[in-house]
Amino acid sequence: MAEGPTMGSVFDVGGDTGEIRSYTMNFGPQHPAAHGVLRLVMEMEGETVIRIDPHIGLLHRATEKLAESKPFNHSIGYMDRLDYVSMMCNEHAYVRAIEQLVGVTPPERALWIRTMFDEVTRILNHLMWIGSNALDLGAMAVFLYAFREREELMDCYEAVSGTRMHATYYRPGGVYRDLPGKMIQYKESPWHKGKDLKRMNAWREGSMLDFLDAFSADFQHRVDDYEELLTDNRIWKQRTVDIGIVSPEQAMAWGMSGPMLRASGIEWDLRKKQPYAKYSEVDFDIPVGTRGDCYDRYLVRVAEMRQSALIIRQCVDWLRRNPGPVMIENYKVAPPKREDMKESMEALIHWFKLFTEGFSVPAGETYAAVEAPKGEFGCYMISDGANKPFRVHLRAPSFAHLASINEITRGHMLPDVVAMVGTYDLVFGEVDR
Amino acid sequence: MSQPTAQQLAEQLRARFGGRIDNVDVSHAQTTIEVPPAYLVEVCTALRDEAEFRFAQLTDLCGVDFLMFGEDEWKGSQTATATGFSRGVTGEAGPGRFDWSHHPEHPQFLRRFASVVHLLSFEHNVRLRVRSFAPEDALPVLPTLTGIWPAADWYEREAFDLYGIIYEGHPDLRRILTDYGFVGHPFRKDFPLIGNVEVRYDPDAGRVVYEPVTSVTPRVTVARVVREDSRWKTAREESADDWKDN
Numbered sequence: 049m050a051e052g053p054t055m056g057s058v059f060d061v062g063g064d065t066g067e068i069r070s071y072t073m074n075f076g077p078q079h080p081a082a083h084g085v086l087r088l089v090m091e092m093e094g095e096t097v098i099r100i101d102p103h104i105g106l107l108h109r110a111t112e113k114l115a116e117s118k119p120f121n122h123s124i125g126y127m128d129r130l131d132y133v134s135m136m137c138n139e140h141a142y143v144r145a146i147e148q149l150v151g152v153t154p155p156e157r158a159l160w161i162r163t164m165f166d167e168v169t170r171i172l173n174h175l176m177w178i179g180s181n182a183l184d185l186g187a188m189a190v191f192l193y194a195f196r197e198r199e200e201l202m203d204c205y206e207a208v209s210g211t212r213m214h215a216t217y218y219r220p221g222g223v224y225r226d227l228p229g230k231m232i233q234y235k236e237s238p239w240h241k242g243k244d245l246k247r248m249n250a251w252r253e254g255s256m257l258d259f260l261d262a263f264s265a266d267f268q269h270r271v272d273d274y275e276e277l278l279t280d281n282r283i284w285k286q287r288t289v290d291i292g293i294v295s296p297e298q299a300m301a302w303g304m305s306g307p308m309l310r311a312s313g314i315e316w317d318l319r320k321k322q323p324y325a326k327y328s329e330v331d332f333d334i335p336v337g338t339r340g341d342c343y344d345r346y347l348v349r350v351a352e353m354r355q356s357a358l359i360i361r362q363c364v365d366w367l368r369r370n371p372g373p374v375m376i377e378n379y380k381v382a383p384p385k386r387e388d389m390k391e392s393m394e395a396l397i398h399w400f401k402l403f404t405e406g407f408s409v410p411a412g413e414t415y416a417a418v419e420a421p422k423g424e425f426g427c428y429m430i431s432d433g434a435n436k437p438f439r440v441h442l443r444a445p446s447f448a449h450l451a452s453i454n455e456i457t458r459g460h461m462l463p464d465v466v467a468m469v470g471t472y473d474l475v476f477g478e479v480d481r
Numbered sequence: 482m483s484q485p486t487a488q489q490l491a492e493q494l495r496a497r498f499g500g501r502i503d504n505v506d507v508s509h510a511q512t513t514i515e516v517p518p519a520y521l522v523e524v525c526t527a528l529r530d531e532a533e534f535r536f537a538q539l540t541d542l543c544g545v546d547f548l549m550f551g552e553d554e555w556k557g558s559q560t561a562t563a564t565g566f567s568r569g570v571t572g573e574a575g576p577g578r579f580d581w582s583h584h585p586e587h588p589q590f591l592r593r594f595a596s597v598v599h600l601l602s603f604e605h606n607v608r609l610r611v612r613s614f615a616p617e618d619a620l621p622v623l624p625t626l627t628g629i630w631p632a633a634d635w636y637e638r639e640a641f642d643l644y645g646i647i648y649e650g651h652p653d654l655r656r657i658l659t660d661y662g663f664v665g666h667p668f669r670k671d672f673p674l675i676g677n678v679e680v681r682y683d684p685d686a687g688r689v690v691y692e693p694v695t696s697v698t699p700r701v702t703v704a705r706v707v708r709e710d711s712r713w714k715t716a717r718e719e720s721a722d723d724w725k726d727n
Contacts, residue, residue: 105658113668148509300537300603303632314603321606411551414509415541415599415610426541428599432551441543443599448540451635480658 070098073462077106081184081466084476086450088465095461100454107480115440119406120146121220123440128214130442131478134173135205136165137420138478139218141442144324144416145429146220149409152381156326157372158222163326164260164363165208165217166418167356171267172201173421173473174353178274181346181470185287190277197270200263207232207256221382222375227367231259261364264357271353278346288342292456292468295340302455303448306423307352308472311337311345318419330362342471349473352421381407406435422446422473444478484606487512493533494609498524513610521613522624528600528609529629536600536609539630544640545595548670594621594646598633615646625651643668 070093076082085106091099111130115123127142128135140162147153154162179194202212207228209215217224231252236245251262278284294304299312309316317334319327335351337344375382379398388395411433417426423445430439449472457468485493490512491505501524504515516524528536598611615621625648626633637648638657645666648654656663665672675697683690 443541
């Protein structure tokens with residue numbers, strides 16, 4: 049594993065024939081285009097790939113086994129660390145599985161908040177993807193623009209949960225707390241002051257909902273910026289059009305989901321087909337591709353960002369009009385208010401029991417899936433009636449996608465493998481779990 | 482396209498496969514069938530191809546170890562106040578949580594290893610869970626599904642790696658998640674959470690060496706297992722079916 053990029057055997061240009069023998073080439077795990085810790089062992093013939101054998105597991109942390117040894121509510125934080133660029137969607141699958149087994153339904157406002165933050169997360173993920181994929185294929189600038197917007201959304205994560213990435217915001221029975229009335233602001237520093245600071249804080253004068261409203265209204269123009277840089281860019285099209293074509297049959301057979309499936313022309317989105325949270329009440333379209341190549345997957349993801357911004361606006365609108373509880377009042381599953389804990393003995397006992405022992409979940413099994421930005425993120429949970437899960441299996445979209453790489457990229461050139469690894473939108477936190 | 486409910490799907494499956502499937506169960510609006518390994522490939526092929534099912538996608542496959550299902554490794558919940566208690570599992574069976582020779586006693590699950598498949602039908606918008614128990618605990622063998630859904634390839638490698646389930650006929654059954662040269666199957670319930678070996682760089686030998694675990698004490702912090710507290714009983718009495726269907 050500590051080997052650098054080495055070649056098993058190099059060109060054999062000597063001899064009478066001057067033929068090039070096929071050789072084996074190692075890619076990663078330390079490589080900027082490896083998206084973390086992917087190691088590919090490639091059999092090459094010249095520049096053409098004959099066979100790819102991905103070696104994964106370098107980031108394996110046994111999340112599922114760790115979850116078996118802890119009360120249900122202690123493992124939510126681990127979920128953030130699976131697909132660490134779409135944190136809250138992972139939590140969503142996990143808490144939904146618990147909620148199904150326990151048989152509780154969160155209050156309506158919590159469901160709207162979850163819908164909104166799922167879409168914030170989708171934009172976060174796609175921004176990361178568009179930036180890093182463009183970087184892989186040689187376009188530096190997109191990354192800088194994408195991360196400018198990512199920063200704003202991460203501030204929303206921070207505003208609701210206190211952390212910028214690993215939020216642990218969704219809890220069984222609702223969300224951790226209601227949306228903040230005041231958006232966090234930039235503070236004066238030697239680098240940002242005066243007019244500059246005022247401009248940076250322009251959207252941040254009101255609540256977080258005001259901020260998100262302004263952001264999502266403006267966001268369509270930001271997406272225009274990315275498209276300006278890429279959509280008609282000749283180099284971008286040369287690198288992506290007709291590269292890594294996935295037929296609809298292949299997409300279904302290889303367990304693909306999300307943009308990978310939709311770019312191949314299959315109109316399938318769990319938010320529409322098996323709605324959860326409040327997706328049945330918001331209005332949005334499913335972008336679908338036609339050719340199933342890297343370029344279509346780019347277009348699908350860009351269109352999804354626009355749709356997500358529209359969903360966020362609808363959620364903001366509802367959330368502004370409808371205050372209410374964000375957590376169920378079943379104190380066996382959800383903690384009572386912290387203020388109550390100071391005065392009420394009952395509440396104190398509930399707190400103590402809940403955070404030391406957790407809650408027991410009726411025996412049974414369930415599979416809860418959400419449409420995460422990368423595809424279907426599922427949580428298969430078996431409970432034997434204890435306060436810890438008997439078995440948790442996390443169905444990660446990237447894992448299924450990466451499994452198909454040998455079939456999809458066989459016969460492509462070496463640089464196309466990089467385009468393909470980028471378009472899969474891999475995150476090794478969830479591939480290796 | 483028609484979208485059958487979980488109950489309708491269960492009836493369709495019963496009518497179509499009859500004796501070939503052991504058990505059809507509907508809970509939480511999800512259908513589960515149990516298929517003996519001998520019929521697994523046949524049933525799955527029919528599930529993929531026949532018009533009333535059309536499960537075009539294998540969404541997920543995972544191994545499960547049913548050892549100690551419904552039992553607690555944490556003893557002393559009754560005597561805790563009298564004698565004090567340790568939050569660690571003191572291992573009577575060594576550093577592991579369970580003994581190798583221990584066999585499950587739960588009547589529902591007589592065998593240890595199962596492979597659980599989740600199928601999805603795009604056409605009918607319905608999911609199905611297919612469970613298959615390996616007949617032998619000592620050497621769990623199941624037929625591979627790679628011939629039906631290529632997506633099974635890596636999932637079966639994962640289940641082999643983590644649980645040691647051998648998928649007969651799999652074209653390339655190698656370890657996938659654990660380290661090169663790893664020994665054992667870490668997700669088995671009798672595999673200790675802290676592992677058996679640890680790794681460090683040995684400056685004298687000039688290479689990375691594997692040694693028995695010493696840096697972590699064999700102690701798993703496990704909260705007390707609470708089971709069947711009264712509110713579930715009350716809830717069940719109050720509404721016999723209602724809460725289950727959520």
